[in-house]
Amino acid sequence: MAAIAMRFETDRLFVRRFAAGEADLFYRINGDPEVVKHIRPAKTREDSDAFFTENLAMYQDGSVIGRHGIFIKSTGDFAGTFSLLYLSGEVDIHIGYALVPGAWGRGFATEVTRRGITHFFDKADKETLYAITSATNVTSQKVLLKAGMQPSGQITEHAQVLERFSVSREQVQRATGVSTAY
Numbered sequence: 325m326a327a328i329a330m331r332f333e334t335d336r337l338f339v340r341r342f343a344a345g346e347a348d349l350f351y352r353i354n355g356d357p358e359v360v361k362h363i364r365p366a367k368t369r370e371d372s373d374a375f376f377t378e379n380l381a382m383y384q385d386g387s388v389i390g391r392h393g394i395f396i397k398s399t400g401d402f403a404g405t406f407s408l409l410y411l412s413g414e415v416d417i418h419i420g421y422a423l424v425p426g427a428w429g430r431g432f433a434t435e436v437t438r439r440g441i442t443h444f445f446d447k448a449d450k451e452t453l454y455a456i457t458s459a460t461n462v463t464s465q466k467v468l469l470k471a472g473m474q475p476s477g478q479i480t481e482h483a484q485v486l487e488r489f490s491v492s493r494e495q496v497q498r499a500t501g502v503s504t505a506y
Contacts, residue, residue, distance in 0.1 A: 331392050331406075332443040334435045339392050339406045341383055342376070349393060349402045350376040353422045362461040363422060388447045394421070394436055403427040406436050408444060411454055412481065418454040419444065433464070437471040442500065445493050455489040456481070465489075472499055 331339045342350060350372060353359055357366040367375060382390040391407040404423035411418045419440050421433055437455075444453050455473055457464040465487060473489035480486070 331388075332439055333397070334439045336397055337403065337432060337436055338395050338397055339436065339440070340395070341390065342380065342393050344380060346393065347373050347376045350379070350391075350405070352402065352424055353405050356424075359422055359424065362458045362464065363420075388417070388444055394423070394427075394432070396427075401426075403432055406440055408440070408448075411456070412479075416452070416454055417444070417448065417450060418456055420455065433467045434470045437467055437473075441471060441473075441491060441496060445496055451493050452490050453492075456486040457489070459485065459487055472496065 331341070333339065351367075351369055354367045354372040354375060355369060360366050379391045388408045389410065391405050391409070394403040394406050395401065396403050402424065404421060404427055407420040408417055409420065410416070419437060421436055421440075423432055441453060444450070453473075454476070455468050456479065457468070468489045471491075472495065473491045474495075476488050476490040478485050479488050
């Protein structure tokens with residue numbers, strides 16, 4: 325596995341790869357039915373540990389792909405996970421996040437998503453970034469809109485119809501006035 329690497333930071337948060345000994349943090353997200361209710365069924369500890377091992381194997385030098393830990397700068401506390409993953413196949417990439425309940429309602433989701441979008445366009449040779457959410461997850465839909473993403477139809481994954489959002493490199497450049505160069 326590659327060394328632990330910070331991916332990016334915001335005013336209040338930093339996002340980095342998980343370390344091999346952090347399966348407990350990963351389980352705090354993936355084993356909590358309330359946290360993952362719009363993502364997937366909660367995992368048992370054994371299944372979460374296996375999922376964690378799969379996640380660590382995704383880390384490749386120079387790649388944006390993977391699930392990363394979100395930590396609060398001022399305390400070092402674990403706040404959740406941030407991900408950039410393939411949507412279907414290995415072409416389109418989607419952004420995602422999940423926060424522990426203690427981090428809910430503090431604006432962290434919007435903050436990490438906004439910065440995650442610019443990070444993606446700085447590091448990836450793609451022109452569009454996607455996000456998906458269940459139709460019932462109105463809170464995440466609001467986060468995606470605040471972060472600059474726009475509704476772009478629906479897709480079906482694992483027999484579930486999901487709302488799709490997207491943002492282009494050009495839209496980010498217009499909104500920020502900053503060139504996102506790969």
